[in-house]
Amino acid sequence: MALSAITPQFHLHQDLQNLNSHFPGIHSPNKTFTLSFKPQKPYLISSTLNPPQNSLNTTATTSIAPQNPTNSRLLQLCLSGNLEHALKHLASMQEAKIPVEEDCFVALIRLCENKRGYSEGEYVWKAVLSSLVSLLSVRLGNALLSMFVRFGDVGNAWSVFGRMGERDLFSWNVLVGGYAKAGFFDEALCLYHRILWAGIRPDVYTFPSVLRSCAGAMNLVRGREVHAHVVRFYFDMDVDVVNALITMYVKCADVVSARMLFDKMPTRDRISWNAMISGYFENDECLEGLELFFRMRELSIDPDLMTMTSVISACELLGDERLGRQLHSYVVRTACGGNISVYNSLIQMYLSLGHWKEAESAFSGMECRDVVSWTTMISGFVDNLLPEKALEIYKTMEITGTMPDEVTIASVLSACASLGQLDMGMKLHELAERTGHILYVVVANSLIDMYSKCKRIEKALEIFHQMPDKDVISWTSVINGLRINNRCFEALIFFRKMKLKSKPNSVTLISALSACARVGALMCGKEIHAHALKAGVGFDGFLPNAILDLYVRCGRMRTALNQFNLNEKDVGAWNILLTGYAQQGKEALVMELFKRMVESEINPDDVTFIALLCACSRSGMVTEGLEYFQRMKVKYHITPNLKHYACVVDLLGCAGKLNEAHEFIERMPMKPDPPIWGALLNACRIHQQVLLGEFAAQQIFKEDAESIGYYILLCNLYADSGKWDEVAEVRRTMKEKGLIVDPGCSWVEVKGKVHAFLSGENFHPQMQEINVVLEGFYEKMKTSDFNGQESSSMDGVETSKADIFCGHSERQAIAYSLINSPPGMPIWVTKNLYMCQSCHSTVKFISKRVRREISVRDTEQFHHFKDGLCSCGDEGYCERNDKKA
DNA sequence: AAGGGTGCCG
Structure with a gap:
């Protein structure tokens, strides 16, 4: 039966009459008693009792010592704390149908409560129920109420409450407190008003629970009403009640009211100070909080553990490392020194300010550590981009035997994710399954992220589908996982599904936008852009730059520039634009833009120099490139990373300076990684330097024998040099290793819908028409002199050459949009692999025949085809861009 | 006799 069934639906004026008749001094000005009653959560009860109108002054049944020896024995067992025997004794008494006296039940219930024996408590409650003739006495009922509330079982507490013949204020207070603690704020407030209607005068124990409910519901209006009640009942001088009021105001973000109360207090205890100080911190008014903390010190009131933990975490918010160190030394000198929580907040403070060495020494100096200490270190190392150290700490934690909780597991998983440590991640998955921690949404979310980043997207999807409750982060993780596993199309399908169930946040939108940008889904991206603006998050965090990135990657530079002008022009925005123009092959514009960036006093960063x-590199400007490389180090003090070195190798190598490129690698201050050797391998392919290329490939395979791209490069190197036996050899190795070439995939957006074409798949409903159109073009190409220029490279060996890794899916995409879009409309295709020379020629031909602009964006750059020409320049294309597959 | 008020980890 629902709570509302026994909650009388009072009419407002009737309530007021009631109230006035009991407390003539109290009337109902303003909004004080305008209460709304929401439908209640259902609780099973088997009583239809209404609370008595006035249950004050009811006396508990006087307790009488047990009359018979069996009861005496039970009482004795309870008093000696032997729950197990007591329960056995109870069972035997029930079997023998010996009535159990109230004293025994009360003692037994208290014992259950003290021993935290929930199931035992429930058992006793059933025993009480079965022996119950009429209604529960106040004494027995209160004991049961107290026990169930302690266990957080408000359902049973309510059931007990309903079966009580009489109740005193304690009964009401316990129940209100129980609802408040369990998070049923509306129910607690409803009960509070029933206390008033019943004509009972609340006491100092009532208000803290009621105020906690107002705070929990973030209901300032109700909080103010209760404040008025406090004043009218003359409890506004009681320190505990006023402390609760301060806390209520603070949690409802009304720090000013809290401070007014605080200032008016005739006496304050430490809790008043703590509530007010931490209240300031919670409301981001750190300076005021610190000021109050110093006032407290001036008044020689010693801060306690709670004061210290909150002030220390305020240093974190303020970024005040100096004060943090002072507090640290204060903590060491005082009694707080041995406290785990204080130390935990110190460690957290150091870590969040990036001083992980201090955190480490504070941590190692701790006499004892709890799971929070360990977890703080682990997640702190993850945040400080030191996942290896995070895993080290976790391994030590395992040795010391501290059990990880759900937060620990989530943090360690995030370390595994950033390290790509699948083995460790899978161990944690097993652990989470075994301990049941997988039921926590945070844990499952971290697992999705870990599996995605370790390239096990199927596992990630499996976990996602198994989750009973998915939150925004679950959806965002799976969308992002699909995106980073090159399954952007599916990512967008998930994004659509998500919108029906959960509200995407700005992180979700960024991930979805990035997926759109990847597959060139402009309309879909625009929709998200509009959604972001409508939801009022369009200018949140990285979202403006994600939108800019969408337009740039879809080749809409004009729209991109508009967006750029709207945005705050941070380094990120400039970098996106620079990278965009570099991809469009507009080197001169890139240089010009960089000049303007410097002029507008934006400091370039590492990404800027990669662009x-x-x-x-693309335009063969070797001297200029090397100059930028120097400038970056000397003028901007940016230490080049592996990506910069790879760019320089590419710059030198593609320009034919292979030996210089090799020497450059040898002179590197750090160990070259596979992508750097890859750049050299690619240069060797362009300039057909088989020996050096083979050397580079050897270096790569020593470290990375699983990435398919390098095998394809090597294959192409051999193919371009006519070494067909070696090509076959490499392909055999690939097959042995089970490496599968990504199928070519092209996306085209027609009428706002993205269509994907997978090479080798023919399941598009219009595939027949598409093939007819393409056949037509091939026929015409044969008869025209258009294909003359590349006939030399297309004869005989064509299928064995680089083209085998292309998939040619862009042809289908183009044919599809020719059929389905109006004449003259430009066509935009996006491709997951590099465009092969044969496709390049075909598209050039098509663009001339149909007089349409066709843009194909492959992994490397944009090709804008018009009237049989491509923006990349045909020579340039053969040289540089028919290289990597 | 019991019940209430303050802090730390993703």
């Missing part, structure tokens, strides 16, 4: 180096 610049790429632009130089």
